Each structure stands twice: as structure tokens, then as C-alpha cells.
Amino acid sequence: MQRRLDLDWIRIAAFALLVLYHCGMYYVSWDWHVKSPHAGEALEPLMMLSSPWRLSLLFLISGAATAFLFAKRPAGFLGSRSWRLLLPLTFGMLVVVTPQAYYEVVEKLPGGYHDGYLAFWGRYLSVDRTFCWDGDCLEVPTWNHLWFVAYLWVYTVAAWALLRFAPRAMDRAGDWLATQLSGIGLLLWPALLLAVARVALVGRFESTHALVDDWYNHAQYLPLFLLGMLVATRDGVWNALHSQRWLALGLAAAGYAFIVWYFFGSGYDDEGTPPPEALRMLQRAVWAMFQWSAIAAILGFARGMAFRDTATLRYLRDAVFPVYILHQTITVVLAHNLQPLELPVAVEGPLLVLATFGLSFAGFEIVRRLRWLRPLFGLKLSTPAPTVAPVKGATVGS
Numbered sequence: 001m002q003r004r005l006d007l008d009w010i011r012i013a014a015f016a017l018l019v020l021y022h023c024g025m026y027y028v029s030w031d032w033h034v035k036s037p038h039a040g041e042a043l044e045p046l047m048m049l050s051s052p053w054r055l056s057l058l059f060l061i062s063g064a065a066t067a068f069l070f071a072k073r074p075a076g077f078l079g080s081r082s083w084r085l086l087l088p089l090t091f092g093m094l095v096v097v098t099p100q101a102y103y104e105v106v107e108k109l110p111g112g113y114h115d116g117y118l119a120f121w122g123r124y125l126s127v128d129r130t131f132c133w134d135g136d137c138l139e140v141p142t143w144n145h146l147w148f149v150a151y152l153w154v155y156t157v158a159a160w161a162l163l164r165f166a167p168r169a170m171d172r173a174g175d176w177l178a179t180q181l182s183g184i185g186l187l188l189w190p191a192l193l194l195a196v197a198r199v200a201l202v203g204r205f206e207s208t209h210a211l212v213d214d215w216y217n218h219a220q221y222l223p224l225f226l227l228g229m230l231v232a233t234r235d236g237v238w239n240a241l242h243s244q245r246w247l248a249l250g251l252a253a254a255g256y257a258f259i260v261w262y263f264f265g266s267g268y269d270d271e272g273t274p275p276p277e278a279l280r281m282l283q284r285a286v287w288a289m290f291q292w293s294a295i296a297a298i299l300g301f302a303r304g305m306a307f308r309d310t311a312t313l314r315y316l317r318d319a320v321f322p323v324y325i326l327h328q329t330i331t332v333v334l335a336h337n338l339q340p341l342e343l344p345v346a347v348e349g350p351l352l353v354l355a356t357f358g359l360s361f362a363g364f365e366i367v368r369r370l371r372w373l374r375p376l377f378g379l380k381l382s383t384p385a386p387t388v389a390p391v392k393g394a395t396v397g398s
Contacts, residue, residue: 001126003309004064005066005301005307005308005309005313006299006302006303006305007061007064007065008307008313008317009302009313009397010057010061010298010299010302011058011061011320012313012316012317012320013056014054014058014061015058015320015323015324017050017054018054018324018327019323019324019327019331019353019356019357019360020353021047021050021051022145022327022328022331023331023349023352023353023356024043024046024047025047026039026044026048026331026335026352027039027040027116027332027345027349028041028043029041029042029044029295030042030044032117033100033101033103033104033107033144034103034104034107034332034335034336035107036335036339036345036348037339038345038348041264044263044264045260045263045264048256048259048260048263049256051285051322052259052288052290052291052294052363053227053290053291053292053294053295054292055221056194056220056221056295057146057222057294057295057298058148058267059151059152059155059221059222059224059225059228060227060228060295061228062152062155062156062224062225062226062228062370063155063159063226063227063228063229063230063232064154064228064229064231064232065228066081066159066160066225066228066229066232067159067163067228067229067230067232068232068233069081069235070159070160070163070231074163074164077160078156078157078160079158081153081160082153082156083375084375084378085149085152085153085156086153086376087151087376087378088146088173088321088325088375088377089143089146089149089150089153089377091376091377092146092149092253092325093141093142093143093144093146094125094141096220096325096326096329097143097144097145097146097272097328098120098121098124098141098143098312099143099329099332099333100329100332101120101138101140101142101144102117102120102121102124103333103336104138104164104332105120105131105138106134106336107336109131109133113131120318123140124140124141127140127141128140133196137161143209144328145324145328146325147209147210149213149219150211151211151221152225152355155221155222155225155226158222158226159226159229161223162226163229163375170230173230174230174231174233174234177227177230177233177234177237178231178234178236178237181231181237181240182236182237182240183240185297186237186241186244187244187247187248187251187292187293187296188318190224190227190292190296191288191289191291191292191293192288192293193223194220194223194288194291195284195285195288195289197216197219197220197223197288198216198220198284198285198287198288199284199285200283201215201216201219202216202284204216220291221378223296227295232266232290238299238303239303241296241300241303242300242301242303242304243300244296244300245296245300245303245304248293248294248296248297249293249297249301251289251290251293251372252293252294252297255286255289255290255291255293255294256290256294258283258286258290259286259287259290261284262275262279262286266279266372318364318368318379319361319364319368321362321377321378321379322360322363322364322368322377322378322379323357323360323361323363325377325378326359326360326363326364326377327356327360330355330356330359330360330363331352331356334352334355334359335352336354336388338352339349364377366371367379
């Protein structure tokens with residue numbers, strides 16, 4: 001098994017898109033930790049371009065990574081993955097994401113918060129849940145954007161159990177999936193599964209990212225994670241994705257157009273003029289179709305590209321997880337502290353994006369040079385020796 005360089009690049013691009021998305025969250029009307037005085041609906045159609053599929057794609061790629069990593073080192077797999085995921089998650093909750101909660105309290109607490117960051121941090125670590133507004137209280141400590149790491153670890157444990165204790169059943173399941181995911185079935189069956197989950201669950205279970213009560217998100221992310229795990233080494237599925245890429249792209253474009261019309265052009269609003277129930281159900285089904293067809297198109301086009309294992313790829317492959325851990329805190333801190341400057345949004349927005357990327361990579365440069373910091377951000381204790389040839393038996397790292 002050679003390293004899947006196409007999946008490496010997709011993972012890097014998806015996390016870069018996540019940084020852009022979180023910068024955008026500062027400027028839209030949707031609830032977030034801090035909000036811009038310029039916040040409104042202008043960016044929301046653009047945000048919807050990736051909302052349905054971005055995280056689903058990351059979970060699918062992580063499932064494929066799990067299959068490759070387990071095949072490489074089955075005996076030490078669970079311990080190694082737990083160390084690489086749970087240590088950064090714990091450190092992130094206790095240290096990295098705390099400023100996000102602090103500035104959220106500063107902006108949202110009635111009358112503001114004036115005791116300073118260190119006093120807040122002490123209350124944060126003592127599980128003080130008396131920071132309340134609008135009938136809700138902030139639950140601390142929190143993992144905020146690091147919820148992805150918590151979910152990934154839980155799914156990894158499930159995958160390890162299946163691969164460790166039912167390897168033949170998993171192999172048969174992978175072979176069966178490979179026969180189903182051919183021709184039009186490649187675009188139909190995953191979309192149908194996601195549609196059933198969305199129609200049945202999204203109206204009943206709000207997205208919480210709290211792990212224990214987030215049933216709709218589990219219903220979409222866990223199957224895609226397992227799908228990636230099961231088809232990781234089935235070349236027929238990846239080749240079928242390549243052959244269906246243009247049809248998948250067309251379906252994704254049509255689905256996106258419908259979603260934008262439904263939420264921004266139809267005139268329906270759940271708080272004012274709710275849509276007919278049949279239209280609401282159609283929207284949920286189209287959402288799922290858009291979700292899967294976008295993923296299929298991305299995987300299909302990447303499958304046909306000739307990537308090389310360059311120094312740039314190796315650098316970004318190491319950087320992506322630390323940058324992910326750092327970026328949202330940097331965005332929140334910058335966004336709040338840019339407010340007094342009253343910059344035009346056309347200046348402030350690009351500045352926020354560039355500064356978030358720049359400071360996140362600066363943080364990575366510090367982390368990778370300090371041996372004691374590396375494990376706290378999901379890196380190995382020592383820097384691996386440089387390689388030119390593709391690495392055998394492994395793919396994306398997180």
C-alpha cells in the first residue's frame with residue numbers, strides 16, 4: 001500500500017477551508033463565540049457551499065487513514081492513536097481554547113466581564129458554570145472546535161474493535177460495498193443513507209457537538225468514517241469515483257443551487273413563514289444529495305491527478321493538525337481585538353484571514369522545534385527523517 005497523496009492534499013485543503021469557514025463565522029448572522037459589528041447574511045450563501053460536506057469529507061478520509069494505519073501496526077494502533085488524539089484534546093481544552101470562552105463571556109455576558117483573563121481561567125478550570133445569558137449557561141471546560149478530535153477518537157476505537165475482533169467480517173463488508181458502489185450506485189446509496197438520516201433526525205436532534213446527545217451528527221459522520229475505512233484499499237471504488245466525477249459535480253451544483261434558493265430566495269422562514277412540510281423534507285433530501293455528490297466529485301477529481309511526495313506536501317502534512325488546533329483561538333482573539341480599530345469589513349476580513357493563517361503557521365514553527373510541545377499538538381516526539389519516495393503503508397495522520 002503506497003501513501004495516498006491525493007487524500008493527503010484533500011485533507012490539507014479541507015482543513016484550510018475550515019480556517020476560512022471559521023473566519024466567516026465572525027461575519028454571518030449565525031451564533032458564534034464573538035460577532036462582528038458588520039455581521040449579516042451576505043456571506044451565508046458562500047458558507048453554504050461547504051457546510052453540508054466539509055466535515056463529512058474529513059471523517060471519510062480519517063476512516064481511510066485508520067485502515068492504512070491499522071494495517072501498518074495493528075498491535076500498537078489503539079495506544080498510538082489515543083496518544084496522538086487524546087493528549088492534544090486534553091491540552092487543547094485546558095489551555096488552547098480557553099481564550100475562545102473568555103472572549104465569548106466578555107462579549108455576551110450582560111454587563112460584560114471585567115475580572116481579567118487569569119481570573120476567568122481559574123474559574124474555567126474549576127468548572128464554574130455560572131456564566132449565563134439568554135437562559136443558557138456556558139459549559140466549561142469545553143472543547144469548542146476540537147470536538148472533531150473527540151469524535152474521531154471515539155470512531156477510531158469503534159474501528160479498532162471491528163478490525164481487531166472481526167477482521168474477516170470487515171473484509172467481506174468491504175468487498176460487498178465495493179460491488180454496490182459501482183455505476184450509479186456509487187452516487188445513489190451513500191446519498192440515500194445520508195438523506196434518511198437527515199430526514200429522520202435533523203429536526204429532532206440539534207447539532208450540539210457534545211458527543212453524548214449529538215445523534216444526527218453521529219448518523220452522518222460515523223457511517224462515512226466506516227465507509228472510508230472499508231473502501232480504503234478497494235481501488236475499484238476510487239476508480240469509479242474518478243469515472244463518475246463529472247456527474248457528481250453536476251449533481252453537487254444543482255443541489256447547491258436548490259439549497260441557496262431554499263434558504264435565501266424562497267421567502268420561507270421557520271420563524272416567520274415556515275415552508276410546507278413536503279418542501280422541507282425535499283430540502284433535507286437534496287442537502288444529503290449535495291453532501292455526498294460534492295464529496296464524490298472532490299475524491300474523483302483528485303483520484304485522477306498525479307501528485308508527488310514533495311517537501312511542500314510533507315511540510316503541510318505535519319502542519320495541518322497543529323494549525324487546526326490553534327487557528328480558531330487565533331481567529332477569536334484577533335477578531336475581538338480588531339473591533340476598536342473600526343476597519344472597513346473589506347479590509348478587516350482579508351486581514352483576519354491572513355493573520356489567522358500566518359500566526360497559526362508561526363505557532364506550528366514553534367511547536368515543531370520544541371520536543372516537549374510536539375505531542376501536545378499531535379506530532380511525534382522527534383522529527384521524522386526526510387523521505388523522497390512515497391511512504392509505505394500509511395496515509396493521512398489524523
